[in-house]
Structure formats: C-alpha cells, structure tokens
Amino acid sequence: MPHAANEPLMKVPDAALERGRMLLGRARWAASRLAQMDRAAIQRIVDAVAEAGHAKARAFAEAAVRETGYGVVEHKVMKNEACSRGLVALYRGEDFVSPRIDAERKIVELPRPAGVVFALIPVTNPVATVYFKTLLALMTRNAVVLSPHPGAKGVCTEAAHVLAAAAKAAGAPDGAIQVIEEPTIPLIEALMRDERVDLIVATGGPAVVKAAYRSGNPAMGVGPGNAPVLVDDTADVTEAAKRIVASKSFDNSILCTNESTVLAYASIADRLLAAMKAAGAHICTPAETEKVRALLFRDDGFNTAMIGKDAALIAKEAGFSANGAKILVTQVTLVQPEEKLVREKLCPVLAFARVDGLDQAIASARSMMRRSGKGHTAGVHSKREATILAFAAAVPALRFAVNAGCSLGASGFETHLGPSMTIGTGFAGGSSIGDNLTPHHFVHFARVAYNKAASETFGDFRGLDPLDLPKPSAPPRLVASTGAAGEADADALRRELRRIILEELNAVLAA
Amino acid sequence: MYDYGLFRYESKADLLDTAIRYWNPDKTKFWQKLGVDLVIDRREGYFLYDMSGRRLIDLHLNGGTYNFGHRHPELVETLKYALDYFDMGNHWFPSVARSALAEELVGISPGLKYAVFGAGGAEAVEIALKSARFATKRRRILSIYKGYHGHSGLSVATGDDRFSKIFLADRPEEFEQVPFNDLAAMERALSGRDVAALIIETIPATYGFPMPDDGYLPACKALCQKYGTIYIADEVQTGLMRTGEMWGWQSYGVQPDIYVTAKGLSGGLYPISAAVVDERCGDWLNIDGAAHITTTGGAELGCIVALKVLEMLQRPAVVANVAAVTEFFANGMAEMMRRHGDIFSGVRQKGVVLGLEFDHPEGAVHVSRALYEHGVWAIFSSLDKRVLQFKPGVLLSVDLCEEILDRFDAAMPRARELMHAARKAA
C-alpha cells in the first residue's frame, strides 16, 4: 500500500551537513595548494577574478535587487565595481605573499595565510561582499567558503560560480572559491564549529556574529551601526546637507555606515534643513514623522520589508506622499534609545535633532549608541579641530567621517580608510577587530628574528625563495653486508645503478 | 577490564589467549611474532585504536572496505534508519531495495545488464565464473599468476596454490594461470578456444599492485573476444573511485563482460557484493532465476547502505578529493623516494591505489612494522613481500595526508634499521 503522507517510508540522513563538511575538506586542499603559489601566480588569479566580477557588476546588481528587494541598482553597480577592479587596483602595490626582509631589525617575515576562510554574506550587500571577501582571501592565498544569507543565496551562488570559474581558468586550485548553495542556520552553525575552518568573517545580524564567536574558531565579526552625525556652526552647511543627503540615499541606506541621526547645532539647524530640502530631502511634518515611526518600528522590531526601499515608497506605505524625495527627514526631540527613530535604520529615513552645543551633541550621540552601534561609525561636519577631537574622544565609534558622507566615507571609499564591506566594531562592538577589514586581516607572519647583539650578523636572505629552496641531499646509504662474493658483486652493481638513477631523480626534482 | 556488555576480557593478553584457544592460533601468533600486536578496539574515521588505546591511521582499509573510513556517520545513520523498516529480506521475492540497487549499479555500468548479489567478494566471483560457464558452455578458467579472487570453491581455484592445496581445492585440469602483463602467454592460453572466462583484477592487489602495461587490459579483452572467452574484471579493490573513476576498468578503457564489486560497497557496515553481467552472461536469469540462490546475498540492509555508498561516491566533492589525495601522494612519495631511495625503490600508483616497493625480499614486512610503530597501519602484499600496499581512503583530508607523510618519513630510519638487521641475520 503506498502510504498517504508525503513522508518517505524510511528516514534518510540529512546529507546537507555531510556535503558541507566535504566542501570544507575541498577548501582545505585548495588552501594547501594556494599556500604554495608565488606572487605572480596569485596576482593572475586575483586579476582574473576581479575582472570577471567587474564584467558582471551590473547584471548581479540587478539580480541582487530583484532577489532581495533591497537597494538601488545604480549604487550596487558602483559598489560591485569598487569591490572588484577598484579593490585590486588599491592593493596592487602590496605584497601579501613574498617574504619580507627587514635588515634593520634583523627580521625575516614569512606570510602565513589563514587557510580556509568561512565568509558570511549579508542580505543587504550580497554581491559586493562576495567580491570583497573572495578577493581579500585570494590576495592573501586563502581558500574561501561563501555562506550567503538565505535571502540572497541565488545571486550569491551565481556570483560565486562566476568568480570560481575565472579563478580556475587563471590557475587557481580546485575548490579555492566555493559557496553553500542551500544555507540554513543549523548547517551554518555546524560548519562554523568545524575544525576545518581557520577563520570566520561574519558580516550580518548580531545573532550570526555572536554565533561566529561562539563557534570556537577564530572569528572576525562586526556589529551593527547606528551613526550619529554632528553638524556644528563652523560647518559648510550647504556642502554638509548635500553630502548627508547623497550618503543617506546611497543604495537606499543599506550600508551599515549610513547616517542614523543628525545632531545639528540649533544655530544652524533651520539653514541645514533648508539646504537638505534643496538637496532632495523631504522634511516630514510631525504627523508624517509619527506615521514613519509607526511603519518602521513594529512590536517585533524593525520592519524588514522597508530595508533598502526608496524614500517615496516608504512615504507611500506610511500614508503620505513624498514623490521624488531622496530621503525622509524625521525630526525628533528625544535622542535616547526609547525614541525608535534614532535607532539604526537601513533605509533612507534620517532622524534630525537640535542640540545646543558640543556637550549636548556628545551626550546625545552616546545615548543613542547605548542600545546599538557601538564601535561602528559617526560623522562630523565641522571646521573646528577641537570640536572634532572632543566628539571623537567621547563618542564610542571607531571611525569618524569628517566632512564626508558616512556611507562611503566610513567604509573607506571617500576617505583614506581601508575600503571595506566589513567594518570592525572593536571591543566595544563585540568584535575582535576595530579596523575596516582589509587583506592584512587574513594573513599572519612567521617571524625569523636574529639575536640583537651586534656580534651576531644578520644573514643574507635576498634571492632565497621559501617555495623553491635547494633540496638537502638524501641521507648516506647504509651498505648491507652480504654473504657470497658473487651475490655481493651483483648487489654492488645494483646499488651503483640505483645511485645513478637517484642522482638523476634528484636533479629532476630539484630543477 | 574490557567490558563490552555481552562479553568481557581482563586484559589484552586475556583476549589473545582466548583467540588462540578458540579462534585462530596461527593468525593470532603470526602478528605477535611480527611485532604488530594489533587488536582493533575503537574505530572512527580513518583511525583505528588498539586495545591499548594506541591510535593508528588506517591505510589498509581492508582492501577498500573502509574507503570512507570507519563508521562514516552518514552511512551509520543510513543503516540505523534502514533498521527501523527493513531486515535482510527474503531472497525469493522481488524486493524494493534490491531492485533499486540493481538499477543503480547497472545505470553506472555502461554495457552491462543485470546485477546479481552476494554477501562477499568470493561469492560474487563465484557468480561471475558460473555465469561465464553458462554463457560459453565451457569449463576452463584462466587467471593471473598471483591473482586473488577469494577463497570459495571456484574462486580459490583461480588463485595461489598456498590457499587451495591445503584444502585439496586446487583443480589444475580446469584452472590455468598466466603471468601478468604477458600477452603472448595469454594468447597461448586462450587460443584453444576452450576457456570460459579470464578473471583478472584490474590491478592485482595481493600481488602488490603491479600496474598493467599500457594497453594490456584492452588487449586481453580483445583476445577474449577473439577466442570466445568472457572477460571478468575483479573490481573488488579497484572499484568505487579508487582508481579515480567509479570502476577501474573505466580508467583503463576496457569493457568487461562481467565485473565484480564487494568490500567497499558495504560501507564497511553491512556485507554485500555484486557481479554485474552483460545480457549474454546474465541470460540464466531469464531461464532459471533460482539457479543461484543465496539467503544472505543482497540482503536489503546491505542494499540500502550500498546505494548510499554509490550516491556519496558520485558527489563532486568526493571526486575532487580523490584527485587531490592522488596528486598529494604522487608528489609526496616521489619526495620520499628522493630522501630514502636507498631502501625505497619504486612507487606503483593509480589513483588512491598505491604499491610501494622496497629493496629487500621482505622489505614491506619491515616497513609495515616500522610504520606500525609510528602510528600508521599499512599491510604488505601477501604474494610479494617487497611491496607495501598503501591505500589511502577517498575522503582523506589534506591534514591527515600531511600527517601520514610526516609519519612515513619519520619511520624510514627504523625501516632501514630493520631491513639492515634482517640482511645481517640472513
């Protein structure tokens, strides 16, 4: 009797975990081979991968918006380009592969890649982060296993396959770039705990970051942002307004570095609002503000359906019209976590508060970050150094974008910070790194350090390649003593033959 | 005290004593004498643990039985689930599990038609030889000198007479042997047109994995065709991805009329074997399907494990891993030979099937012992003791491969010492 339910008659094991483990094993093989490659070979692979990603920047930007519903295609194209060709151009001059000789300090440094990098990919910036983490891993001779957020698994899988094919064609070992095509939380948590993972790089929600740190494997996780932006009375108000609007509307605020709340000196607040309006912001009435608050913040938290949506669409959903607006500005009087509008909003809604001076600005910034955003980002628009420093000294952010938009400023594309899709939130933000993630985080160095004493001279390591050192000779042969003379002769002849063959073999192997 | 619930031993010595008393005195003493005092207790992945608790990396794998390692979790889980629904089944009736496995096996065996099941390798060989006799109506069987096909009635008669004479099971009038890689001898033996089957291991395992010469196996097949003989590939040690493809005959470009698979098909958990036959050799299944009967052969639990084994072997990650392990040991053993060429004289390799040649008539026995002392278990070839069988599993990780090579390297001075002492004693 065929049975009714869709359940099979016999249970079968969940092969997903086993497949995932095999994928890690494959990555380990790739890592061991990558570690044997020289700089030229690595650069060829990196270039090929960057070019392949760049060529598909638009197609994947469109696919990402289609799949996730988040962000703006044009802006995603920019990010995808910046995180492929742009990233590679930036680090072209740096060498993460060859030994470094520091004759002054009598130290030789040998790069040691992490091995297998397990890279979590957020739903908000899926393709750019796939490109970014893959290239960082390859530059430093690591294999990467990409673990996309389930909401972006389609486009991430496709992007990973494109990069992997390009890498393979350029000489990368099998398994250098792999992707978990069917991610689930139990699967990812199990894989993160696996001993075959050398480093987890977690970008995503706090839950996944905490899970990464709980895994027992080395991890770099980053916490959420919630950037306060100070605009004081020395700021170029028009420029500040333009930058803030541009940044807040960039990819519909989906970068975690985006502005959360403007803290404007009261003396310039009205001028700033007017300039923002001129730059394309819709300044909400108190009634509209109430509607936006109600739309974005539900009883069970942030309304994720609004992440990365257009300002006009958000207004429409809230029940008013703001056609053509780039961002919505909602004015608040209380800058404390209980005012929901001063929390992180991954959408083009910007809170705006008036402060009567620096002390109140600092107190407000600290207050709003108490709930979330510590270790992340803040912005300052000012020409007064003492104000800038006082704000930076007191506010618990680790990067302050000065006279620049936060989205692209704090993420290093419009400042000289490391351009990054992954923003270290440091100890305050529950992370082991405080910098923007760069290739330097993926490689350690074995240090060969000589005795300081002047009597001990530093060796000459120039021209020595650890991947291609002369082979030590084989141990001397043990000559067996045998009985009969004839047999001994035959033995001696065979030994002599073997010696000659061995020498030839050695020559071939050493070549 | 070793308490296993159903039985217990005071000590390892107590067990050895019991084994000598009730099980197999000679085998038990043989290993003790050789310095390999192994009694396998716990086992997991590619590790074996002696009763003393000492860990060994398993490169013996019982000829590929533990291709996936010991008690692979996915296979164990499969078998446990299967036990909630199935048992061995009734061999008289068509069965869901048996049919599914037969379909799968035939599906991955181009040119062949039916799968006939047994419980062990010898039984499947038996089925193969009987099928060939049925198809050709001839009686004579040709095999390779030092070939090994198991120890049942017909299969043992194909092999080395060490195993047949003692039981008066040799049958020289029906069974003939020719040297491996000798086509002229093969043709001489076949040209009488009275040979039912040539049975040949794709790479003769117990003989130390001598590699077939280029074109040798296809030429054997051509001779078989020319003289009306059935070509039986014994894939017991070369099948299941061990040569880099699912079946060894595929990696040598030879189409058998029948092939035999066993050992690893069971996942090391539930015995099962199969002879996969072409239409002509399998025609007895149309005439009298009960002509060959086996109660335990093709037990449904075994079929389910085997299906899982075949599914796992076809995963791209497993195929890639086999390639990686193959390349690792090709390079690694070349380097070991460079370092230890005074005693280590040659490498035979196809995929993850390796035979390592040592420069002493019993070289591999000494190396086996030296490796054992260094935490690695690899067995010498029974029929050529110069050659160590070195059989990495298909799922070996890079880390474990590196560990194996480091241990191998470290064991060589000891192997050198043992060989030296043996030479002196001789």
Ligand SMILES: Cc1ncc(COP(=O)(O)O)c(C=O)c1O
């Ligand atoms: C090549 C080959 N054929 C057949 C057999 C026989 O298999 P079993 O021991 O399962 O009967 C073996 C066993 O070692 C073998 O190696």
